[in-house]
Amino acid sequence: MTDYFADIPSISFEGPDSDNPLAFRVYDAERQVLGKPMREQLRMAVCLWHNFAWGGHDIFGDPAFERPWLTGRWDADSNRLRLDAAFDFITRLGAPYFCFHDLDVMETPESLRDHERKLADAEAIIAGKMEDTGLGLLWGTANLFGHRRFMAGAATNPDPDIFAYAAAQVKFALETTHRLGGENYVLWGGREGYDSLLNTDMRRELDQFGRFLALVAEHKHRIGFKGLLLIEPKPQEPTKHQYDYDVSTVAGFLRRYGLEQEYAVNIEVNHATLAGHSFEHEVASAYANDVFGSIDINRGDPQNGWDTDQYPNNAADLATAMTIIMEQGGFTSGGFNFDTKLRRQSIDAEDMFHAHIGGMDTLARALLIAEKVIEDRQLAAFREQRYAGWSEDKGRAILSGDLSLADLAEEALAANHDPRPVSGRQEYLENLVNRQVG
Incomplete structure (x- = not known):
C-alpha cells in the first residue's frame, strides 16, 4: 500500500473566506443548484491516464515525476501501487467518479491473450476498491493509439488483422466497463485519420470505421450494457486529419452509417478549440444534433496550437456552455471528466490536489453563474x-x-x-x- 498522499487530509468545503489551499471555496457537494446537489449536476471524474500513467515527459524531455508506481514497466507490484494511489487520491479529493483506458490499470501484456488475462486481474482489484470507496466509473475505454501496431490507425488500418486485434481489445474493455457498472464507454479515434492522402483510400477507411462502430454497438446490446457509447471528436494531432473532426462531422458520420441511435459524443474543450470552434459551439451542436453525452473538461493555451490538457481556471469562459447544458436538463449518464495533466514543473503530490481543487471550484462557480442566468429568465x-x-x-x-x-x-x-x-x-x-x- 502506497502512502504517497498520507500527509494530505481529505478535502472539504470551507467556503469563499477560506485561505486553506487544500479546501474547496466554491464546490459544496450537497448544495442544491437547479434542483439537484452540485455533485449530481457536475458528476466530476478523475482520469487515471494523465495522473497515474503519465510520467511528466514530453516530446523534448524525459519523465519529470518521481512517483513510487512509476518504475518504467507495469508489473504486478507497480500496477498495484498505481491503483492504490489512484483510489486513495480520488477518495481524499472527494470526486465521485473515475475514468480509465485499459492500459492505465493493468500490467504490460505480452500478447492479446495475456492482455485479456491481465485486464481481468486488474478488474478484480478495481471492483474491490470501488466497493470499499463507493466511487463510480463514469466511463472506460481502450487505448488503440499508443502501440506501434496502431501507427496507421485501428479501425481504419489497412491491415484487417490489426482491425481484428483492435476489436478484441475493445471487446475486453467494454465488457470490463459493463461488469464494473460503468455509465458510458468512449471510443477515441486517436489515429483514425490520415497523415498523407498519397497512401490513403479515404472511402475505404470511412467504411471500415463505420463497420467497427457498428460491431461495438452490436456487442453492447449482446452483453446487455445499458450505458451510452460515446465518440470523442478531435480534428488532428497525432494525425494530420482525423475522421471524427468535430461534433457536426461525427453527427453526419453516424447518420451516414445508420448509427445515430447508438452513439453520442464526449466533447473535449481543448479539441473544440483545436477545431476552430468555441466549447459552447460544440455543446450547442451536440444538442442540435441529438448527440450530447459527456464532457472532457480541460483547456488549451491560446499561444500553443496543440492539445495542452490544462485544468479549467476561468468560470466566465465556461458559463455559456454550462448554461446551455443546464437549460437542457443537465447530464444523464455523462459528466465532467478532468482529462487534464499537471505541468511538468508541478512535481509534488500536493500539486495534483491543487490542480483538481481549482478545477472543481471553477466548475462549481460556472454552475452558479448558469443558475443565476437561468433563473433570471431574461436570456431565455x-x-x-x-x-x-x-x-x-x-x-x-x-x-x-x-x-x-x-x-x-x-x-x-x-x-x-x-x-x-x-x-x-x-x-x-x-x-x-x-x-x-x-
Whole structure:
C-alpha cells in the first residue's frame, strides 16, 4: 500500500473566506443548484491516464515525476501501487467518479491473450476498491493509439488483422466497463485519420470505421450494457486529419452509417478549440444534433496550437456552455471528466490536489453563474421572443410543408412584404451574462 498522499487530509468545503489551499471555496457537494446537489449536476471524474500513467515527459524531455508506481514497466507490484494511489487520491479529493483506458490499470501484456488475462486481474482489484470507496466509473475505454501496431490507425488500418486485434481489445474493455457498472464507454479515434492522402483510400477507411462502430454497438446490446457509447471528436494531432473532426462531422458520420441511435459524443474543450470552434459551439451542436453525452473538461493555451490538457481556471469562459447544458436538463449518464495533466514543473503530490481543487471550484462557480442566468429568465425570454413568429400560423405552415416555394412567393407579393431587420442585441445579452459572473 502506497502512502504517497498520507500527509494530505481529505478535502472539504470551507467556503469563499477560506485561505486553506487544500479546501474547496466554491464546490459544496450537497448544495442544491437547479434542483439537484452540485455533485449530481457536475458528476466530476478523475482520469487515471494523465495522473497515474503519465510520467511528466514530453516530446523534448524525459519523465519529470518521481512517483513510487512509476518504475518504467507495469508489473504486478507497480500496477498495484498505481491503483492504490489512484483510489486513495480520488477518495481524499472527494470526486465521485473515475475514468480509465485499459492500459492505465493493468500490467504490460505480452500478447492479446495475456492482455485479456491481465485486464481481468486488474478488474478484480478495481471492483474491490470501488466497493470499499463507493466511487463510480463514469466511463472506460481502450487505448488503440499508443502501440506501434496502431501507427496507421485501428479501425481504419489497412491491415484487417490489426482491425481484428483492435476489436478484441475493445471487446475486453467494454465488457470490463459493463461488469464494473460503468455509465458510458468512449471510443477515441486517436489515429483514425490520415497523415498523407498519397497512401490513403479515404472511402475505404470511412467504411471500415463505420463497420467497427457498428460491431461495438452490436456487442453492447449482446452483453446487455445499458450505458451510452460515446465518440470523442478531435480534428488532428497525432494525425494530420482525423475522421471524427468535430461534433457536426461525427453527427453526419453516424447518420451516414445508420448509427445515430447508438452513439453520442464526449466533447473535449481543448479539441473544440483545436477545431476552430468555441466549447459552447460544440455543446450547442451536440444538442442540435441529438448527440450530447459527456464532457472532457480541460483547456488549451491560446499561444500553443496543440492539445495542452490544462485544468479549467476561468468560470466566465465556461458559463455559456454550462448554461446551455443546464437549460437542457443537465447530464444523464455523462459528466465532467478532468482529462487534464499537471505541468511538468508541478512535481509534488500536493500539486495534483491543487490542480483538481481549482478545477472543481471553477466548475462549481460556472454552475452558479448558469443558475443565476437561468433563473433570471431574461436570456431565455429574449430567444423565445426572437423566434416567436415560427410558433404562429405562418411559421408552423412553412415548417410542416403546407406551403410551397411558389405559395410563399405569391403570399409575399400579394402582401407587398417589406420586413425590417430586428436587432440581435448581442452586447446586451453578453452584459446579462457578465452581470452574473461577479
